[in-house]
Amino acid sequence: MAAQRASIETRIAGEIGAEARQVAAAVALLDGGATVPFVARYRKEATGGLDDVQLRTLETRLAALRDLEARRDTVLRSIREQGQLTDALSGAIEAAATRAQLEDLYLPYRPKRRSRATAARERGLGPLAERILADRTLDPADLARGFLGDDVPDAKAALEGARDIITEQMAETAPLLGALRRHMQANARLRARVVPGQAEAGAKFSDYFDHEERWANAPSHRVLAMLRAEKEGAITLDIEVDAADPAPVKPAEATIAREFAIRTQGGGAADTWLAGVARWAWRNRIQPTLVGELTATMKETADAEAIRVFARNLKDILLAAPAGAKTVMGLDPGIRTGVKVAVVDATGRLVDTATVYPFQPRNDVSGATATLAALAKRHGVALVAIGNGTASRETEKLAADMIAALPGEKPVKVVVSEAGASVYSASEIASKEMPGVDVSLRGAASIARRLQDPLAEIVKVDPKAIGVGQYQHDVDQGALSRALESVVEDAVNAVGVDVNTASPALLAHVSGIGPTLAEAIVAHRDREGPFETRRKLLKVARLGPKAFEQCAGFLRITGGPEPLDASAVHPEAYPVARRIVAATGKDLRTVMGDGATLARLDPARFVGDGFGLPTVRDILAELEKPGRDPRPSFRTASFAEGVNAISDLVLGMMLEGTVTNVAAFGAFVDIGVHQDGLVHVSQLADRFVKDPSAVVKAGEIVRVRVLEVDPKRKRISLSMKTAGAEGAPPREAKGREAPRAPAPDRPKAQGGGAAAPDGAFGAALAEAMKRR
Template identity: 60%
Template sequence: MLPSIEQRIAAELGVRPQQVAATVQLLDEGATVPFIARYRKEVTGELDDIQLRLLDERLTYLRELEERRVGVLASIDEQGKLTPELKTEIENAETKQRLEDLYLPYKPKRRTKAQIAREAGLEPLACALFDDPTLVPEEEAAKYVRLEQEPPEQHVPDVKAALDGARQILMERFSEDAALLDRLRQTLLANALVVSRVIEGKESEGAKFRDWFDFREPIKDMPSHRALAMFRGRNEDVLRLTLKTAPELEDPPRAAPCEAMVATHFGIADRGRAADKWLLDSARWAWMVKLSLHLELELMNQLRERAEEEAIRVFARNLHDLLLAAPAGPRTTIGLDPGVRTGVKVAVVDQTGKLVDTAVIYPHEPRRDWEGALAALRHLAQKHGAQLIAIGNGTASRETDKLAADLIKRHPELKLAKVVVSEAGASVYSASELASKEFPDIDVSLRGAVSIARRLQDPLAELVKIDPKSIGVGQYQHDVNQYRLAKSLDAVVEDCVNSVGVDVNTASVPLLTRISGLNATLAANIVSYRDQHGAFKSRKALQQVPRLGDKTFEQAAGFLRVNAGDNPLDASAVHPESYPLVERILADIKKGIREVIGDGKTVRALDPGRYSDEKFGLLTVQDVLKELEKPGRDPRPEFKAAAFREGIEDLKDLEPGMLLEGIVTNVTNFGAFIDIGVHQDGLAHVSALAEKFVKDPHSVVKAGDVVKVKVMEVDIARKRIALTLRLTDEVTARKDAPERQRGSKATLPKREAAPQNGAMAMAFARLKR
């Protein structure tokens, strides 16, 4: 028998079964992953949020497997075919795939040719020829010829029909053998090639897929981005994808090795007996008609799922980095949503993110009211005491950046600083129901400027209002399973929000919705209660919010902050359930909470072991003391902005060899996309990220990083920029050089197949603004 679910998960995670069992109980009781990771360390043995997410995912899979196992056993038992040996095999099946392989011969199916042959009474013929190859097939088949006086379903008009029916029965038997299926599957996984060819007549229409017009690569080696690119080509009816072994691709082609494996598995061989050739042909047809097609579909689906999982993982990591990007903090900010003909939309938000003023200025074509725009911005900055200018990085971004620079140069007394920020998703937010409710009287175009200003102040608080898929840090995000993508991204947002915590007196409904234990209804109730009764003075007051019960309070309270409230602990990550512990510590050292909180010297002098007991374990005491030392600590880095080089505003301004500063906007498996201020992200290939070998680009850079790069290649026609973070790389390509003639050690990776450039092309096309 298989180990228990808890034991299997424990082995996979490398932890103790007791840790898994305790965590499963907490999850079943409704506890969230952030709550368990932060406040139940003693119970789980310090499992972190990554381990907990994996545990939760595997728990769901294994429970579904057990449920399916019960159903399979019941189905076979009802058919009266459940032997002790089969039952043991089913009970020991470790994966859904293995379970389905075992169930395949007993699975109710439509009326097949093999079933028709059985109804005609031909199964004894199939068994006889299989068991005794010395029999002459034609002579044996003649015994089963039945003429028209027989019932219609038993008509066997001639010897050929009898042998064809017997062959169908054997082919079905061969194709449903679980052990054979597993052997063939493993052989193909190790040796098969994915072959991609262009569909005749689609060469011009599918030019962007030309790198895969005649392409092959081992299925085991194919990276996620390449697989997804080819699957997209197939979905657009440009490419035809097949799974082949090397002998099948020779000229002339030879039989696939799997064909011989079918015969060998059943002991079929040409030993000169009468039925040997007929049996070999049956094995060959079983491979060609049933097994090869079945396994090709299955393995291609596995490749797609594996590629999707990797793409989702990349997306999730980029989103995590973006959400936890450094906030500029509570500073009055002017948001500029650049535009040309329609003007630059301006929104001013105060330190709390509240909209206090709006305007539209026209510094660019066709009005070119530069001086009027400067005057309007100066007036708004003086009126509201603005400290920052946030500039969206879309159309006319660099021109608007120049306007802000001119304002700062002419009026140093304003003490303004400018920052270019990503406006990805701002238009989605502007047209959303949430924005309509928040700003019913504000034009849609101005709402985008508000979002741009706020995401500079606090990226996390603003980006949670936008569907993560609209933020623009994904790889082939529209080609992957949307349910799994949404689930993964929601988990990332939940983890990020709870790792930072939120001010319950300023947080929006979308932000509160992401807090452990809360949902949209409860979040709305909190905001409504706050609007009616004023700011919360304590965490305890949250229990007065309608429908916020004890269980919800337990899950959420530690992540909700009440700044400047009655109790300083309410502004920290110390959970209310640990307040008695703090009181005991204070009584022991004879000091008040306001004296101790934030006093690192006093806190560091305390011995955690002195205060641990059955109720509050050592891990909890240590966490509480860390929080007392630095209450409400923010895990996000210190704010830093990139300085785009003056005069470099368009692709035509770039020259190979230039050293520039930029912001990492997206990290994929094949490299990092970097905004250098020319309206088109450049790509630093994975081979150009560091002097050493880099397996995972995320180990070197992450979304939001400010980096220095060198321009290696510029292709204006295709709007592509090749960059390197290795500033000592020598430039060997000229501007606008044909792609196939360009190259440098930074842009022609030795460890990737040549068609990598095609993946880059697809990525550029996908992520182009």
């Protein structure tokens, strides 16, 4: 096992750009119960500074490679128990670097159901197959006559049995399978065709009604679009290899022939017969198996990319700029059922609710405006958060009119994403936080609070309900959940949590805590009052020294007797921090935030007692900006005056908007017309862009130009290239203030999408708009 671990560590080190000793240290810490955020932040000396991205990759690969090693042990044990394990076979199994290679080697020894080859051997045809393979000068038909009997009535039956035996040998020859797999990976093509009679029903997949491309080059979003189209019965999807090769003996068949020394030209009767067996084996046994493998690999790769996109967008949402501790009025737009209104104070506590009916069928605009104005004045509302669903723009206008009529300092209105708000409002968490409050009003409160602090509010919702990915409902849901949970954990711990105000849902994501301890912390806080110091956490039931070690550095206590408790300095490093402070000759509270004084210190002076230079530098940085929030400052965007619907858009118009989602093929931007527009990857910059996330991120405010508008299909194509690059002069739209929260919004309930600059991704785009 030690040798296996060393091998695993070496492989992972190469993959993440580290040394084996760094990986070994990280593995030991993770195996000991440490979390990735804790190791990344507080164990830099041990791991040589591996960051959270490297550690997440390490964690994933460690599990995969350990599974491979476990499978390797199972294979070796099985073959050994059969008495067929040779030194050469054992060496090959030990050297297998992938699951596919390992399974190829195991194939001849795997316990299997009764096969046609087994039946042929039982009928005594094994020697016939052996003689044909051994002596190519003989005629198989003549040999077959010597094996006739009650179970083998004629030469044809004998040769079919021999063919089945040889086919099984071909299909279980590991080097051959490896060569054919590589050939397919390099040359296979995806071929999609419309199912007869399904063109109209499957029109959204029309880009794939007659589509072909290399298997190796197919991007994630197209693969997932085609797989969904196939699942819905709109197209047939095949993986083909050598289909266009004009040679009489296809390359794959020639590969089999070479492995078994079969002459495909100029050979005798045996070679001719064996060439036919190779063709039959390829088409009926080997190719279908490898096509299944390639399909699974293609789906796995596409899933991984889609999950990466979803995780990246979720991270941007969670780390969006918070508006802060301000009183907020949340508006959950609705037409027939009315606009739900909730006011939360600066701490996020629900203080008032109402429902107004400014739209059909009541059309009580004046009553709605009066109610909103009264609530705003009564509670000193500083911000109005408007959900981005159906009737969002109409509700935004209502809020604007109300704000304009208010005297004195006016609130600022902000449109925010309501993705997942309905899921939260019906959840057990919501019922505990707001008992007795109507479900619809809880949604309005959530909209208000996610403007105050997106991270604290959105962690209450299943990440999959946020809807910021591509085809997230089609990917491996277990892998998606694990990836998103990691993103949430990293985001929460990167920001830090005020232990005296955080909800159980937020505390549950802190390193070392989890749902049970989170509930225990809140129960203790409710019973005994706020925690005065981090050390008081040890009084919480079931929160022992190990959990304290993992969580303490990420929990904040402000206003307590220990100033360092409000920082990211871990309690274990307090002695180092105090030595640093003592070296300045000043009081701790005075030094915290005094960058000029701290900059004069040499970090190397404080190395020792188990704390190295990386930790000392982190402590100095934290003392300089104690409890710093890594999230950006709160900003808003401006919408164009008079641009409220897709029909208001004009080609060449310059607009400002908020990036709501970043996919593999481009970025979606909310420009305030109910439909998010698409900036295709080819339109993101004047230079070539391979990965859209390298240019934009969800929540970013950008300026775009309208390239194409398709009102019927509800698609908008946008560009971020230099104005006029496409030859049309840009038209600057007149702006009006319409602040947008940096938290990304998803496409509105009406569906739709953006007009594609080309047709290659149209179906993927339409589906992404509907499914996100």
